[in-house]
Amino acid sequence: MSTTGAVRVLSLYEGFFAGGARILHSDVVAGLAAGGAQEHHVLSLTSSARRDGSVQRAADDGRYRSLQAAGVRITAFDRVAGDRPVAPEDFTADELAVAAVAIADADVVLSLKEQPLSLVVALERAAMLPDRPLAVCLHRSDPTHSGPALEWLRHASASGAVTTTIACASSTAAAYAAAGVQVAEALVVDNGIDTGRFRPAVRGEKRAIRARLGIPERAPLVLLAARFDAMKDPGLFLRSVALHAARRPDAHYLVCGSGMTMANPGFASLVAASGIPAGTPLHALGLREDMPELYRAADIVALTSAFGEASPLCLAEGAASGATPVTTDVGDAARIVEGVGVVTDRDPVRVAAAWEHVLAHRGALRAAALLTRPRWDRSRMVEDYRAIVESMQLRDVLAA
Known part of the structure; x- marks a missing residue:
């Protein structure tokens, strides 16, 4: 002692x-x-x-x-x-x-x-x-x-x-x-998670956060919070963006995490190979310390990991902030999002379709996610x- x-x-x-x-x-x-x-x-x-x-x-x-x-x-x-x-x-x-x-x-x-x-x-x-x-x-x-x-x-x-x-x-x-x-x-x-930090936006807050990011208030926003690593499979996310953007040209896509920036040649190469339509608003922000605000601004928190995940924090943090989780079936992800999100195959067609499903049922899914906040504290x-x-x-x- x-x-x-x-x-x-x-x-x-x-x-x-x-x-x-x-x-x-x-x-x-x-x-x-x-x-x-x-x-x-x-x-x-x-x-x-x-x-x-x-x-x-x-x-x-x-x-x-x-x-x-x-x-x-x-x-x-x-x-x-x-x-x-x-x-x-x-x-x-x-x-x-x-x-x-x-x-x-x-x-x-x-x-x-x-x-x-x-x-x-x-x-x-x-x-x-x-x-x-x-x-x-x-x-x-x-x-x-x-x-x-x-x-x-x-x-x-x-x-x-x-x-x-x-x-x-x-x-x-x-x-x-x-x-x-x-x-x-x-x-x-x-x-x-700290549910005091990861909370839903109050009146006017989401609009202000999006304004700082250059994202329209009512535009669909899909967020991937992950480092640049094969485990996270950013290529799958970007290929899904290419398909989804062709269907929803009003949508914005935000990626953040270490190495998730166009200054990283590896990430830039994946973007170029993904087939994302020219002019698609892809916001590659790199490493950030303002994750609670980014979750509050998002409609969807995506996870496209291929392996290695156990109990991904981003899914709980996003759900507690009002974003709907859409994840591949890795680790305990399916258990985490049960009743509040969507589990999808590792196929860009299926991922993009899951995003569209969430956007079509956004109100009910957001309400369900916010009801689960106490269990994540x-x-x-x-x-x-x-x-x-x-x-x-x-x-x-x-x-x-």
């Missing part, structure tokens, strides 16, 4: 860069730290990231700043996150020493996804890993796409270094169990995590 009696919790991050899992975990940490019964520290394996066609400094990231504002201490190794996670053999002796002290000073350790477990494996190999209960927070429905990190998780769970997994979706828990990850305790905590998620951390710490004390 700390001198204040608070439970000391260390979270391991691969780095600070755009992504739903980082948003969610940082929200959990900030919420837990605010209660005063827990002290939180984050150890990031990197201080910047080269991702999605851009370089992102940790100190510029919204999650980094929100954690600092919540009084969470952050330590970051002077490394750049790239196309592959930091491997166990990459760590220096000094980095291992810093990590060993940070873990020894904690009562409970949480790993944001499996990538940071390279550090745990490295500490085990060097006989420097302190004996602390460690939970891995899992956010994929297809662990085979996590590269070498899956083997690090298998190793750490087999050795007993990882005692618990906390999955954000039932599909995630099942996928990792099938992939050979066996732990003493496998838990599921559904994602939650993050307070339930934070309390679930609080109970898990305290249970892990108590079991460790009793076992000592």
